Amino acid sequence: MKKVLLIILLVVVILVVIAGIFICTQKEKIAKFAIEKSMEVVQAQMVSNLPQTIPADSARAVLNEFSQKLQSGEISEEEISAIAHDFQSSYQDKELDSTEVRALFGKIQKLLQEQPQQ
Secondary structure, X not given: OHHHHHHXXXXXXXXXXXXXXXXXXXXXXXXXXXXXXXXXXXXXXXXXXXXXXXXXXXXXXXXXXXXXXXXXXXXXXXXXXXXXXHHHHHOOOOOOOHHHHHHHHHHHHHHHHHOOOO
């Protein structure tokens, strides 16, 4: 019985070490995946709560461009962090209203305009 428990404990320790190594070596890929999945939620929330002054097609185009620049690494970590913080602050009540969407959309547009064109 003790040998079985010892073997199980050893297997668990080995799996934890392997998981730790994997996470440490794949940090960038994991972070990129998390950002991409988060961006899908952000886009869906923003498009569904757009103010009437922002056309849905225009909003989708801007958000798609923002998403592409995120994926390609053209947007700095500081800028990503600032937008993420703004979204998180706006989404504390689990709902975005059109005023919050307008503010976030404006910040994203400004950020994209400041990016060098390729």
